[in-house]
Amino acid sequence: MRASQTATRDPEQKREAILDAALELFADRGFHGTSIPDLAERAKVAAGTIYRYFASKEALVNAVYQREKMALAKALVPKDMSTSARLMLHAFFVAACRYARERPLSLAFLEHHHHKDYLDQASRDLEQRMFAPALIFLRQAQEQMAVKKCEPEMLIALVWGMFNGLVRGHEEKRFALDPKALAEAEECIWQAIRA
Amino acid sequence: MRASQTATRDPEQKREAILDAALELFADRGFHGTSIPDLAERAKVAAGTIYRYFASKEALVNAVYQREKMALAKALVPKDMSTSARLMLHAFFVAACRYARERPLSLAFLEHHHHKDYLDQASRDLEQRMFAPALIFLRQAQEQMAVKKCEPEMLIALVWGMFNGLVRGHEEKRFALDPKALAEAEECIWQAIRA
DNA sequence: CTTTGCGGAATGAACGTTCACTCCGTGCTT
DNA sequence: AAGCACGGAGTGAACGTTCATTCCGCAAAG
Numbered sequence: 001m002r003a004s005q006t007a008t009r010d011p012e013q014k015r016e017a018i019l020d021a022a023l024e025l026f027a028d029r030g031f032h033g034t035s036i037p038d039l040a041e042r043a044k045v046a047a048g049t050i051y052r053y054f055a056s057k058e059a060l061v062n063a064v065y066q067r068e069k070m071a072l073a074k075a076l077v078p079k080d081m082s083t084s085a086r087l088m089l090h091a092f093f094v095a096a097c098r099y100a101r102e103r104p105l106s107l108a109f110l111e112h113h114h115h116k117d118y119l120d121q122a123s124r125d126l127e128q129r130m131f132a133p134a135l136i137f138l139r140q141a142q143e144q145m146a147v148k149k150c151e152p153e154m155l156i157a158l159v160w161g162m163f164n165g166l167v168r169g170h171e172e173k174r175f176a177l178d179p180k181a182l183a184e185a186e187e188c189i190w191q192a193i194r195a
Numbered sequence: 196m197r198a199s200q201t202a203t204r205d206p207e208q209k210r211e212a213i214l215d216a217a218l219e220l221f222a223d224r225g226f227h228g229t230s231i232p233d234l235a236e237r238a239k240v241a242a243g244t245i246y247r248y249f250a251s252k253e254a255l256v257n258a259v260y261q262r263e264k265m266a267l268a269k270a271l272v273p274k275d276m277s278t279s280a281r282l283m284l285h286a287f288f289v290a291a292c293r294y295a296r297e298r299p300l301s302l303a304f305l306e307h308h309h310h311k312d313y314l315d316q317a318s319r320d321l322e323q324r325m326f327a328p329a330l331i332f333l334r335q336a337q338e339q340m341a342v343k344k345c346e347p348e349m350l351i352a353l354v355w356g357m358f359n360g361l362v363r364g365h366e367e368k369r370f371a372l373d374p375k376a377l378a379e380a381e382e383c384i385w386q387a388i389r390a
Numbered sequence: 391c392t393t394t395g396c397g398g399a400a401t402g403a404a405c406g407t408t409c410a411c412t413c414c415g416t417g418c419t420t
Numbered sequence: 421a422a423g424c425a426c427g428g429a430g431t432g433a434a435c436g437t438t439c440a441t442t443c444c445g446c447a448a449a450g
Contacts, residue, residue, distance in 0.1 A: 014396095032227035036440055046397040048442075057440065115367065150379045151371075157364035158357045158383055165356020166349070172310065175348040184345045188353055192387035209429095231406060241431045243408075252406065 015053045018043045022064045027109040031061055031118060062123050065113055068106045069126045075099045076130075081137050085146035086190060088137060093163075093186045097177075100167050107167060131156055147193045155193050162189050210248050213238045217259045222304035226256055226313060257318050260308055263301045264321045270294045271325075276332050280341035281385060283332060288358075288381045292372075295362050302362060326351055342388045350388050357384050 021043035025034040036057060040047040054060040076095050078088060100107050113119065131153075138152040147155065166185055170177045177185075216238035220229040231252060235242040249255040271290050273283060295302050308314065310322075326348075333347040342350065361380055365372045372380075 030225055030227060032225060035438075037438085040398095047440085048398065049396055051441065052395070148379065148383065150383070151376060153364060153370040154361070154376060154380060155383075157360035157369065158380065159360075161356040161358070161360020161363075162353045162387070163356070165352040165354075165359070168309075168356075169348060169352035174352065175346045181346060181349060184343070185349060185353065188343065188345070188350075188387045191389070192357070192383045194386070230404080232404090242406090243432065244430055246407070247429065 014045060014049070018045065018050055018053055018060070019064055019067060022060055023068065023105050023109055026061060026064060027105045027112060030112060031057075031116065058118050058120075061113065061118060062120050064109065065119060065123045066126060068103075068110055069123070069130065071103070071106060072099060072110060073126070073130045077133055078137070081133070081140075085137075085141040085144070085194070088141075089159075089190050089193070090186065092134075092159075093182075093189065096163055097182060104171070108171075111164065142195075145195050148195055158192060159189055162192065209240065209244070213240065213245055213248055213255070214259055214262060217255055218263065218300055218304055221256060221259060222300045222307060225307060226252075226311065253313050253315075256308065256313060257315050259304065260314060260318045261321060263298075263305055264318070264325065266298070266301060267294060267305060268321070268325045272328055273332070276328070276335075280332075280336040280339070280389075283336075284354075284385055284388070285381065287329075287354075288377075288384065291358055292377060299366070303366075306359065337390075340390050343390055353387060354384055357387065 018039070021039055022034075025039055025042060036047050036050060040050055043050070050060065054063060076092060076099070078091055081088070083091075115124075134156055135152050138147060138155055141147045142149050142152070162185075166177070169175055175181065213234070216234055217229075220234055220237060231242050231245060234255075235245055238245070245255065249258060271287060271294070273286055276283070278286075310319075329351055330347050333342060333350055336342045337344050337347070357380075361372070364370055370376065
């Protein structure tokens with residue numbers, strides 16, 4: 001087994017093109033609303049080629065899900081858990097807003113395909129790995145009397161729910177999100193969870 | 196002349212049976228994931244019968260959307276806007292939780308089909324009629340220094356986002372929602388928006 | 391020349407929708 | 421009172437289309 005010597009035609013690049021096209025189409029038409037021929041056209045490959053890289057449409061959507069979920073997790077995971085709860089929330093909020101701005105399709109896709117029945121176990125498992133660091137941090141912060149002593153899972157649901165509401169309202173142009181509005185929103189979130 | 200025969204023959208009841216089946220299936224499989232034959236079987240009618248009541252699958256999903264959105268609006272609209280902001284939030288929260296408990300499929304359907312491109316203008320217009328009373332009340336409360344002076348649309352997005360996060364987390368069994376947890380969640384929401 | 395992997399037509403299943411028909415309650419005729 | 425003709429709701433097989441997936445010929449790489 002030699003290292004990849006096919007430099008002229010990079011198969012990895014084609015795979016990425018298919019994943020990118022799938023992200024776009026699945027994000028705004030959903031899984032069942034997207035056809036393989038449409039997908040092939042967007043990725044600029046033939047329909048049959050997709051099956052060289054992915055066993056089925058389901059396998060493809062799972063590959064997209066796992067790629068995007070890991071990208072989101074990587075973008076949100078804190079570098080340093082030793083600061084105050086307030087600063088941690090700030091870091092989370094800034095990172096989440098940056099991700100929403102830079103990869104809006106990723107967020108839309110993940111929101112749209114959350115907990116769907118065609119997702120396999122590997123995809124589902126990523127959910128918990130994602131929230132694990134936040135959970136640990138929240139328990140710490142609760143002991144230091146920095147945040148409310150509710151079920152930490154519930155606090156995460158509330159914070160993530162607020163962030164989602166913000167993103168959705170902004171996408172629907174119901175309100176603008178200039179720096180002032182963002183700062184106000186961040187403060188709302190902090191007030192919601194602080195002790 | 197039998198009761199069951201008369202019941203089956205009532206056209207309004209058949210229409211409702213189709214709408215009920217559509218609510219269930221659309222809520223958990225989505226629009227494109229639900230087929231007319233499946234729908235017909237669930238509603239206990241023949242496929243062709245559905246087209247006696249609705250012009251197309253799109254017309255059907257719009258009929259379901261409008262019925263459920265109006266039911267939600269009716270359940271959430273406040274009886275009396277002259278109390279304090281805190282009590283208004285309490286009334287909203289109790290009503291929303293009651294709706295989530297009694298009609299979970301309705302909430303799932305509305306969340307799932309929010310702003311989809313197969314929804315017609317009439318369906319879209321219901322969205323704004325829904326938030327209008329809340330907007331008026333929020334502006335009042337802001338003048339009385341009871342809630343934060345942010346964009347009211349943003350406050351609505353945050354509150355509704357928290358409620359959605361709560362419902363979703365509960366449905367996924369990530370945490371329990373006993374009366375104590377509900378009271379804590381309500382307090383979080385209040386702290387998020389209070390002045 | 392052999393090997394490899396892509397393109398795109400071919401395939402059968404399943405889709406939304408239609409339509410010729412059945413069935414039954416109702417009211418008119420006798 | 422009984423029979424008949426009518427109208428419209430309900431049916432489900434059939435239609436043309438589109439789907440996910442397969443397959444084979446070809447073009448380029450080794």
